[in-house]
Amino acid sequence: MNTETQNMNVDDTLYETTFTKKFLQRKPYEKADPGKMHAHIPGIIKKIFVYEGKRAKKGENMMILEAMKMENTICAPADIVVKKLYIKEGDIVVKNQILIEVDFI
Amino acid sequence: MSIKQKLVDFFSKKEKIQGGGGTKAVEKQNAMGKMTARERIKALLDPGSFHEYDLFVEHKCNDFDMDKKQLPADGVITGTGTIYGSPVGIFAQDFTVAGGSLGLAHARKITKIMDHTVKLGIPLIGINDSGGARIQEGVNSLAGYGEIFYRNTLASGVIPQLSVILGPCAGGAVYSPALTDFVFVVDKISKMFITGPEVIKTVLREEVSMEDLGGAKVHTEISGNAHFFANSEAECFEQIKRLITFIPWNNAKKAKSFPAKPPKTTLNIEQIVPADARKPYDVRDIIKSVCDDSDFLEIQEKFAANIVIGFARLNGETVGIVANQPLVMAGVLDVDSSDKAARFIRFCDAFNIPLVTLVDLPGYLPGVDQEHAGVIRHGAKILYSYSEATVPKITLILRKAYGGGYIAMCSRHLGADFVFAWPTAEIAVMGPEGAANIIFRNEISSAKDPDEVRKLKVQEYTEKFANPYIAAANGHIDAVINPVETRDYLIHALNISENKKELRATKKHGIPPF
Numbered sequence: 001m002n003t004e005t006q007n008m009n010v011d012d013t014l015y016e017t018t019f020t021k022k023f024l025q026r027k028p029y030e031k032a033d034p035g036k037m038h039a040h041i042p043g044i045i046k047k048i049f050v051y052e053g054k055r056a057k058k059g060e061n062m063m064i065l066e067a068m069k070m071e072n073t074i075c076a077p078a079d080i081v082v083k084k085l086y087i088k089e090g091d092i093v094v095k096n097q098i099l100i101e102v103d104f105i
Numbered sequence: 106m107s108i109k110q111k112l113v114d115f116f117s118k119k120e121k122i123q124g125g126g127g128t129k130a131v132e133k134q135n136a137m138g139k140m141t142a143r144e145r146i147k148a149l150l151d152p153g154s155f156h157e158y159d160l161f162v163e164h165k166c167n168d169f170d171m172d173k174k175q176l177p178a179d180g181v182i183t184g185t186g187t188i189y190g191s192p193v194g195i196f197a198q199d200f201t202v203a204g205g206s207l208g209l210a211h212a213r214k215i216t217k218i219m220d221h222t223v224k225l226g227i228p229l230i231g232i233n234d235s236g237g238a239r240i241q242e243g244v245n246s247l248a249g250y251g252e253i254f255y256r257n258t259l260a261s262g263v264i265p266q267l268s269v270i271l272g273p274c275a276g277g278a279v280y281s282p283a284l285t286d287f288v289f290v291v292d293k294i295s296k297m298f299i300t301g302p303e304v305i306k307t308v309l310r311e312e313v314s315m316e317d318l319g320g321a322k323v324h325t326e327i328s329g330n331a332h333f334f335a336n337s338e339a340e341c342f343e344q345i346k347r348l349i350t351f352i353p354w355n356n357a358k359k360a361k362s363f364p365a366k367p368p369k370t371t372l373n374i375e376q377i378v379p380a381d382a383r384k385p386y387d388v389r390d391i392i393k394s395v396c397d398d399s400d401f402l403e404i405q406e407k408f409a410a411n412i413v414i415g416f417a418r419l420n421g422e423t424v425g426i427v428a429n430q431p432l433v434m435a436g437v438l439d440v441d442s443s444d445k446a447a448r449f450i451r452f453c454d455a456f457n458i459p460l461v462t463l464v465d466l467p468g469y470l471p472g473v474d475q476e477h478a479g480v481i482r483h484g485a486k487i488l489y490s491y492s493e494a495t496v497p498k499i500t501l502i503l504r505k506a507y508g509g510g511y512i513a514m515c516s517r518h519l520g521a522d523f524v525f526a527w528p529t530a531e532i533a534v535m536g537p538e539g540a541a542n543i544i545f546r547n548e549i550s551s552a553k554d555p556d557e558v559r560k561l562k563v564q565e566y567t568e569k570f571a572n573p574y575i576a577a578a579n580g581h582i583d584a585v586i587n588p589v590e591t592r593d594y595l596i597h598a599l600n601i602s603e604n605k606k607e608l609r610a611t612k613k614h615g616i617p618p619f
Contacts, residue, residue: 008434008435008437010437010467010468010536010539011468011507011508011535011538012536012538012539012542013383013467013538014383015383015385015435015467016383016384016385017431017432017433017434017435017436018432018433018434019434020434021326022441023434026474027474042309042310042311043309043310044310067308067309068308068309069308092310094311
C-alpha cells in the first residue's frame, strides 16, 4: 500500500486518502480509433500481404498473426489504403500492440 | 508367524511407508525451506492428536512401468486430529513421493477424508504441495481432480474448508483451493497458476518468473485468490489455528464462545476520526477499540484494502466485520472490494456468524475502467449477499454514507436488524459539494460570484443534510448513539438477536450475479 495521501474526487468532493497500486496502474481511457488496428492476442507476425500505400478491399487478408498455434488472418475492416505498418514479418507482438494504421476510402 | 513377528512386520511396513520418498527426497524438500507433509501435520495439529488413515493405499496403474513403482501412501497423508481441541479432517500432499503428483488412488484418499469430514461435520484442511496430475495415470488422474472439485462444491457452506498452498499448485489443481473458503500462502514457497511460465513463454512469448506469475504476494495483493499471507510455514500454521478459533465446526453449529474481554484500547472518537469527512483515518483502530481484547483477525489485508473484512469477538462471541476503509481509496466500493466483501458475507451467513458493518464511504468508484470491468455486476454482489443473509445484521454508520454506497453497506433497506449512527454520521444522497452543484446549478451559474454562491450553498446543504437526523426522522436508523456506547449497543443488539429467525420463500438456490 502507498502511504502518501492524495486527493480523490468522488461526486465533486475531494477526499484525502491513499491510492492502491492497482488504481495507480490503471490504463487511462482512450477513445478507440477505428483506423488503428491492434493485436487481439499475443503472437508472431507470420506473413504480411500489404505495404504502405496499398489499397485493400473489405475482407481482404492483410496479414497472418500466429498465436496459440493458430493462424489468425487480419482482414481489412472496409475498403482501405494502408497508411502505416508498425510491424514486419517475424515480429513478436504483445496483446494490444499496434499493428497497422489504415485510411478508409 | 508369532504375534511378536506380526508386530515386527507391521512396524517395519509402517516405518517404510512413513519415510515418504526416502531420505534424499526429504533432504531436498527441507533444503527448499519446506517441511515434509508429516512435519506439517505435526506442526499444525495438537500434539499427539493426529490419527492417520489409508496408509497402505496403493495405486493400480500398470502403464509406463508404474506397476514396478511403489509410491508410499500414494503421495498423500490423510487423517483427523484436533486444533485447540476442535476436531478437523486433514490431507497433506507429500512432495517427496513422485512430486506429490495426483493419481486416482491419491485422489480417492482425499475424497474419502472429504466425505468423512462432511458426515462428521468438521472443518477440512487441505495442504497442497504437488507437481500436478500424475501423467502416467492419464485420464484417471483427471477423474481424481474432478471428484475432488465436486466434493469441494457440495461441502461448501456445510463445513469450513481451508486450503494451504505449501509448494506448487498448478493447472487444474488450483480449482480445489479456489472452491474452498480460505486459502493460505507462504512467501517464496506457494506457487499457484493455471498455466506456468514455460507455457506462457512458448505460446504467448511473454517471459515471467514463477514468483511474479503466481507467488504468494501476487495472490494476496493482486489476484485476491489467497486470504492469508505468511513469511514462513510456522507463521502460516499459527494463522490457521487462530482462524479455527473464530469459526464453527459446521453450518449447524455456532462458533465457540470465549470468556468476554474488554478491548485493550478504549474508544476515543475525537482522537481517531477527523470531523471533516474528507480526511482519512484507519477504520481498524475503531474495530480494535470495540472488539474483545482488541483481537481482530483481518482477512485479505492487502487485497482491495478499501474494504476491511475479518473476524473479531464481542462479549466472547464471534462476529464478522465488514468496514469501509477511508484510509485507502476513501473507502469506495469498487469491483474488487465488492467481490471481497460479498464472499465474506456469504461465509458468515452460511456459518451462523452475525455481521457487524461499519460504514464510512463516499459511494462507488467512478471511472471508465471500473464501468468496463463490470462494477455494476460486481457491485451487485454486495447488495445480493447482504439482502440474502439471515444472520443478525448490525450496521453502524460512523461518518459519511452517501448514495448507492449507503444502501449497499447493509442499510435498513437491505434487511439490517439494527442500524445505529454516530452523531458524526452524514446520511445523504451524495456529498454536499456534488448535491449543491446539482440542486443549485442555476443559482450558481447565474450568480455574479459563482464560487462564493457555491460555497454558501454547499455550507447550507451541509448544515441541513450532512447529519444522521433526517434518516433518523424517517426511521431508517434506529438510534443515534454516543460513540463511547458503541460496544454496549453492539453487544446488546447481538444478545437479543440470538434467536433471530427470518423465514424466506423456499427455493433451490438464488442466482447471485457471479
